[in-house]
Amino acid sequence: MSSDTPIDIAPIDLAIAGGGLAGALIAFALRARRPELRVVIIESGAHAGGNHIWSCFENDVALADRWLIEPLIAHSWGGHEVHFPSFERGLPGGYASLSSERLDAALRAAMPAGDLILGAEVSNLTPTRVTLADGRIIEAGGVIDARGPGDMSALDLGWQKFVGLSWRTERPHGVAHPIIMDATVDQSDGYRFVYTLPFSASELFIEDTYYTTGPELAVDAIRNRIADYAAEQGWAGTPGDRVETGLLPVCMGGDFERYWRAASPGVAKAGLRGGFFHAMTGYSLPDAVRVAMRIASLPDFSGAVLHEEMLAMARAHWRGQAYYRLLATMLFRAAEPTERWRILARFYRLDPALIGRFYAGRSSLFDKLRVLVGRPPVPIGRAIHALGAHTS
Numbered sequence: 001m002s003s004d005t006p007i008d009i010a011p012i013d014l015a016i017a018g019g020g021l022a023g024a025l026i027a028f029a030l031r032a033r034r035p036e037l038r039v040v041i042i043e044s045g046a047h048a049g050g051n052h053i054w055s056c057f058e059n060d061v062a063l064a065d066r067w068l069i070e071p072l073i074a075h076s077w078g079g080h081e082v083h084f085p086s087f088e089r090g091l092p093g094g095y096a097s098l099s100s101e102r103l104d105a106a107l108r109a110a111m112p113a114g115d116l117i118l119g120a121e122v123s124n125l126t127p128t129r130v131t132l133a134d135g136r137i138i139e140a141g142g143v144i145d146a147r148g149p150g151d152m153s154a155l156d157l158g159w160q161k162f163v164g165l166s167w168r169t170e171r172p173h174g175v176a177h178p179i180i181m182d183a184t185v186d187q188s189d190g191y192r193f194v195y196t197l198p199f200s201a202s203e204l205f206i207e208d209t210y211y212t213t214g215p216e217l218a219v220d221a222i223r224n225r226i227a228d229y230a231a232e233q234g235w236a237g238t239p240g241d242r243v244e245t246g247l248l249p250v251c252m253g254g255d256f257e258r259y260w261r262a263a264s265p266g267v268a269k270a271g272l273r274g275g276f277f278h279a280m281t282g283y284s285l286p287d288a289v290r291v292a293m294r295i296a297s298l299p300d301f302s303g304a305v306l307h308e309e310m311l312a313m314a315r316a317h318w319r320g321q322a323y324y325r326l327l328a329t330m331l332f333r334a335a336e337p338t339e340r341w342r343i344l345a346r347f348y349r350l351d352p353a354l355i356g357r358f359y360a361g362r363s364s365l366f367d368k369l370r371v372l373v374g375r376p377p378v379p380i381g382r383a384i385h386a387l388g389a390h391t392s
């Protein structure tokens, strides 16, 4: 094939650049709801989804939309726990973990042969054309850029960063539910907690997580800390095969319009590339589901219309995240790093339904006030300063 030959003569309605979480969910939604459309995914990896465990609370995803993620769920539980120096709490909400292996398998099953293009690096996008690094060109009615985080320099960010390790225990570990935050650990490097998922009676997935201002991640040192933590919990054992590292944006502010324009101007964007993430947690799964379902309901998939629709969704999402950006600002700018855990400890004493709405990004006005009133564990002068910086 010569370098400027179109890949296939059958017309493509939609080309999605990036077969990660957001791109795959859009494809699933369209295969189910709009099977008449030809959708092509172009992914640079040898498989879709990268190397991820994506977790969410049961109520993060609307009941009517759960079918979209069900085939991807590798583990689920009926409750979860948090541990702080001052208290432990079991919470009733269900929790589920999706795996990239399942996403890859589901995508291969859902996409007609040839429409999932793997090992292909996208080098340029326009609203109706994808150019690959090897020179091939894919023309489509519309294009979505779902290539994960792009240039984030327009945003004011802190980081939630972590190393996760699967851990095989010599004896049954006895952990029944995910411990989504154990903040009883040393806090000298910003807000730190350990996150543990019990995958089976003798297999855990343990993640050591830090909320810090800098993005650097000392992977080997953190792996050793995970082994130390497991030993302290009485979970004698050895690391398994799975290692995951994450550097998730925690957004305090910035110029959304500049972020949107930074990559592939005029092209519709989904997932992190489109700014669809929770400003406080960096998580994107609930938004990826909402966006995929919304796209599947659109009447027109032409590049320019898609861009306008998705830009409108992304702007609305950015506006809706203002409160979470404010909280992120208070966490990073108003609290001493070693005292940040107190903000989360106070939060986790609140009503479980309020906590659930917070993670789903659907806090009510009452929720927002409830989180802020009382005695915030940050000095009032600094809180006012952080608020001033946030709103200026």
Ligand SMILES: Cc1cc2nc3c(=O)[nH]c(=O)nc-3n(C[C@H](O)[C@H](O)[C@H](O)COP(=O)(O)OP(=O)(O)OC[C@H]3O[C@@H](n4cnc5c(N)ncnc54)[C@H](O)[C@@H]3O)c2cc1C
Pocket (backbone or CB within 6 Å): 017, 018, 019, 020, 021, 022, 023, 042, 043, 044, 045, 048, 049, 050, 051, 052, 053, 054, 055, 056, 120, 121, 122, 123, 146, 147, 148, 149, 244, 245, 246, 247, 248, 270, 271, 272, 273, 282, 283, 284, 285, 286
């Ligand atoms: C280790 C880890 C764990 C996380 N856990 C959670 C979680 O539990 N819950 C949650 O909600 N969020 C989680 N997140 C945050 C966020 O939801 C994920 O990063 C999510 O995968 C983002 O989805 P996305 O589709 O925007 O990007 P990605 O899933 O990263 O997908 C982007 C895809 O584009 C491909 N790509 C990139 N460049 C090109 C190119 N030039 N050409 C072709 N393909 C390209 C990549 O290979 C990748 O497959 C996690 C993030 C990480 C890193």
